[in-house]
Structure formats: C-alpha cells, structure tokens
Amino acid sequence: MMLRQSRSWRTVVRTVTVMGLAVLTACASPPTRFYTLGTDALPTITGSTASPSYRIDVRPVKVPAAVARSELVVQTNAAQVQVLEDDRWASSLPDEIRYALIAGVSQQAGAPGAKTVARGEDVPVYQVGVDVQRFESWPGSHVLIDVVWNVRTSADVETLTCHSVVSEPVSDGxxxxxxxxxxxxxxxxxxxxxxxxxxxxxxxxxxxxxTRASGKPGKRTLSCPRATDGAQTAADRAVPRLEE
Structure with a gap:
C-alpha cells in the first residue's frame, strides 16, 4: 500500500514539474535582436587594385555615456529615454560607429585601413579622431548624430577639425x-x-x-566640407565648402 502511494506521489510531482516548465516556457522573454551599423560593401572611388598612396586610421570613437551601452537607447521625449533590453548592438556602440566609419571612409577615399599596411610600405597614414556629441534616436521621426572629427597625418602636426550634424528621417520600428x-x-x-x-x-x-607645382614650400589651404549626396544637414548650412 505504501509503495503504491509513493509511486502516486512521484507521478504527481512529475506532472507538476512538467506543467511548471511549460508555463515558464510560455512566459519566456522574446528573443534578443542584434543590430550593426556596418555599411554595405561598395567599390572604392579609385576602383584600382594598385597599391594606394596613403592609408586611413580611424582612432577609437568617443560617445556620450547615456548611449555607451549594448542596448539601443531611444528618446521618448526631450527629457526621457527608453533602454531596449531586447534590441542590442552586435558590439559596443563606439566600435560599431568606428567600424562603419573605417569601411565608409576607406571606400570613399579609395584607401584601405591602416592595419592593412604591409611591412616595408612607406605611405602616409591619415589619422581620424571622432568625438560623438549626440547620438539620438526618435522612433517614427528621425535620428540625429552630432560629431566633432579631425584629420591629421601621422607625421604632420597640421590638423583639420570639423563639426558635422546629420539628421535622417525614419519610419516606425x-x-x-x-x-x-x-x-x-x-x-x-x-x-x-x-x-x-x-x-x-x-x-x-x-x-x-x-609645393610640387611651384617648386617652393606652400601652406595647405584646407577647409571643412559640406555634406555630400544631397542630405540636408546642419553642416550644409553652417560649414563652408571644401576648396577643390
């Protein structure tokens, strides 16, 4: 009799356990979604396989502390943000921005990244510093990035610092x-x-x-560019066009 009761009790325990696991599975959180800022592969401007005359080195990117996290952070209003636990960056946001810039600048300038320089190659390396002042996401409205960046050569003290503010409209999602x-x-x-x-x-x-044209040393006259590809940005309105 006691043996039969023991078996019955074990059956009840197993049934409760299975039901509990089923409930936990039904209540499990939705899967986490991961996003990347990586750009699509595009041909370089030069379109040549010849060894380039310079390289590009994008330094580690600085971002505001409020968005320097793995989760996406979106604005709910001017004074409040929402941290999305189930929507995350594939890597840290500073790295995502840096990798996207390395790919984009290299493709559009026609030069590979500095890490691809082979031993014995003596070519200029242009260092790019990036400090993101604002990185805002407004669902169903727009995104905005406010960036101070500079370009200099590794062997040159001359630095050009520019300020870009870019806003892009976005739909829901x-x-x-x-x-x-x-x-x-x-x-x-x-x-x-x-x-x-x-x-x-x-x-x-x-x-x-x-210098090459006149045979005499000359000072470089460089200025910050306006935005390209027709995007409407604050840089379009406030920064003079780069002298060709």
Missing part, C-alpha cells in the same frame, strides 16, 4: 532607426573622405600640391 543611423554615418564618412583626399592632394609629393 527599431530596424528603421538603425538604418537611419547608417545613412547618417555614411554622410559623415563622405565628409571625412573628402578631407582625406584633399590632404593627400596637397601633400608635398603629390603632383597637384602647391
């Missing part, structure tokens, strides 16, 4: 927000690439540089 940031970063990458090309063109050993 967090995927749309990521897409908006990708477009905005592409605009900044195009601006940086234009300055890099201007630096390279005015280098002393460049055929088009003032």
């Amino acid at each position: 967090y995927q749309a927000i990521v897409g908006g940031h990708r477009r905005a970063i592409s605009v900044v990458a195009a601006q940086i690439a234009k300055v890099v090309r201007a630096f390279a063109a005015s280098a002393p050993d460049s055929p088009s540089s003032p």
Whole structure:
C-alpha cells in the first residue's frame, strides 16, 4: 500500500514539474535582436587594385555615456529615454560607429585601413579622431548624430577639425532607426573622405600640391566640407565648402 502511494506521489510531482516548465516556457522573454551599423560593401572611388598612396586610421570613437551601452537607447521625449533590453548592438556602440566609419571612409577615399599596411610600405597614414556629441534616436521621426572629427597625418602636426550634424528621417520600428543611423554615418564618412583626399592632394609629393607645382614650400589651404549626396544637414548650412 505504501509503495503504491509513493509511486502516486512521484507521478504527481512529475506532472507538476512538467506543467511548471511549460508555463515558464510560455512566459519566456522574446528573443534578443542584434543590430550593426556596418555599411554595405561598395567599390572604392579609385576602383584600382594598385597599391594606394596613403592609408586611413580611424582612432577609437568617443560617445556620450547615456548611449555607451549594448542596448539601443531611444528618446521618448526631450527629457526621457527608453533602454531596449531586447534590441542590442552586435558590439559596443563606439566600435560599431568606428567600424562603419573605417569601411565608409576607406571606400570613399579609395584607401584601405591602416592595419592593412604591409611591412616595408612607406605611405602616409591619415589619422581620424571622432568625438560623438549626440547620438539620438526618435522612433517614427528621425535620428540625429552630432560629431566633432579631425584629420591629421601621422607625421604632420597640421590638423583639420570639423563639426558635422546629420539628421535622417525614419519610419516606425527599431530596424528603421538603425538604418537611419547608417545613412547618417555614411554622410559623415563622405565628409571625412573628402578631407582625406584633399590632404593627400596637397601633400608635398603629390603632383597637384602647391609645393610640387611651384617648386617652393606652400601652406595647405584646407577647409571643412559640406555634406555630400544631397542630405540636408546642419553642416550644409553652417560649414563652408571644401576648396577643390
């Protein structure tokens, strides 16, 4: 009799356990979604397989502490944000921005990243510093990035510092927000690439540089670019066009 009761009790325990697991499974949180700012592969401006005359080195990117986390952070109003636990960046936001800029600047300037320099190659390396002042996401409205960036050569004390404010409209959904940031970063990458090309063109050993053309040392005259590809940005309205 006791044996039969023991078996009955074990059956009840197993049934309760199975039911509990079923309830927990039904109540499990939705799967986490991961996003990246990586750009689509595009041909470089040069379109050549020849060894480039310079390289690009995007330094580690600074971002505001409020968004320096793995979760996406969106604005609910001017004074409040929402942290999305189930929507995250594939890597840290500073790295996502940096990798996107490395790809975008390299593609549009026609030069690979500095890490690809082979031993024995003596080519200029243009260093790019990036400080993101604002990185805002407004669902169903727009995204905005406010960036102070600079370009200099590794062997040159001359530095050009520029300020870009780019806003892109977005539809509903967090995927749309990521897409908006990708477009905005592409605009900044195009601006940086234009300055890099201007630096390279005015280098002393460049055929088009003032020094090479006149035979006398000349000072480089560089200015910050306006936004390219028709995007409406604050940089379009406030920054003078880069001298060609």
